[in-house]
Amino acid sequence: MRVAVEEKVLNENQRLAEELRQCFRDHNVFCLNLISSPGSGKTALLERTLGAMPKDAKVAVLTGDIQTENDARRLAVAGFPVKQITTGGTCHLDAKMITRALADWDLGHIDILFIENVGNLVCPSSYDLGEHAKIVLLSVTEGEDKPLKYPGIFTKSELCVINKIDLLPYVPFDIAAARDNARKVHPGMELLELSCTTRQGLDGWLAWIYRRQQKTAGALAGT
Ligand SMILES: Nc1nc2c(ncn2[C@@H]2O[C@H](COP(=O)(O)OP(=O)(O)O)[C@@H](O)[C@H]2O)c(=O)[nH]1
Numbered sequence: 001m002r003v004a005v006e007e008k009v010l011n012e013n014q015r016l017a018e019e020l021r022q023c024f025r026d027h028n029v030f031c032l033n034l035i036s037s038p039g040s041g042k043t044a045l046l047e048r049t050l051g052a053m054p055k056d057a058k059v060a061v062l063t064g065d066i067q068t069e070n071d072a073r074r075l076a077v078a079g080f081p082v083k084q085i086t087t088g089g090t091c092h093l094d095a096k097m098i099t100r101a102l103a104d105w106d107l108g109h110i111d112i113l114f115i116e117n118v119g120n121l122v123c124p125s126s127y128d129l130g131e132h133a134k135i136v137l138l139s140v141t142e143g144e145d146k147p148l149k150y151p152g153i154f155t156k157s158e159l160c161v162i163n164k165i166d167l168l169p170y171v172p173f174d175i176a177a178a179r180d181n182a183r184k185v186h187p188g189m190e191l192l193e194l195s196c197t198t199r200q201g202l203d204g205w206l207a208w209i210y211r212r213q214q215k216t217a218g219a220l221a222g223t
């Protein structure tokens with residue numbers, strides 16, 4: 001019975017996610033879904049990302065949390081459209097929440113849409129949000145074995161960002177083992193290492209975004 005209900009929920013989510021994907025295609029919106037444990041640095045990475053964008057960039061953020069508008073407040077400082085989605089207990093964002101949150105935004109004014117998912121390495125992996133790519137963050141305080149323990153999200157993510165590398169001298173985190181573990185679970189996954197605090201590696205992240213956006217645009221032009 002429980003399995004049947006879960007299946008129905010996921011099927012309905014998939015339907016709405018396909019609608020979102022079509023909508024993003026129609027409006028040339030490039031959408032990234034950021035997923036990690038609480039505290040890995042999703043909001044920090046988005047703060048740095050928005051801070052590095054030209055003031056006239058058409059970029060927007062939907063940020064999900066169980067409670068509080070804290071992240072939206074942090075991100076709004078950069079001056080781009082930001083909306084908080086508070087789930088009231090649900091451990092992931094779903095396509096319906098995204099559809100609702102976008103209802104009063106003009107997608108014609110958005111080129112890049114970042115979605116910060118609720119902090120959780122399990123539930124968000126099952127919910128397609130119509131995004132072009134999922135990105136998983138892993139910070140060096142979490143242990144290099146996380147890809148092996150939570151393979152679902154690492155398998156589904158195109159990119160793994162290892163954050164907080166400024167802390168490497170202080171924590172027993174074996175970054176080579178983390179890379180190996182990530183590649184064991186998902187051999188084709190790209191890996192980036194960075195620090196939101198020192199900004200080391202941020203250029204590589206920004207380049208990745210633009211490259212991936214171009215790839216999407218190119219694929220569309222070819223269809
Ligand atoms: N040392 C260090 N701290 C970081 C870094 N990135 C984020 N943090 C800190 O980690 C904490 C959690 O970051 P936050 O962006 O709220 O994580 P989120 O829950 O994934 O959105 C905050 O205190 C950040 O300042 C980093 O690269 N280095």
Ligand SMILES: [Mg+2]
Nearest residue numbers: 042043071116
């Ligand atoms: Mg956050």
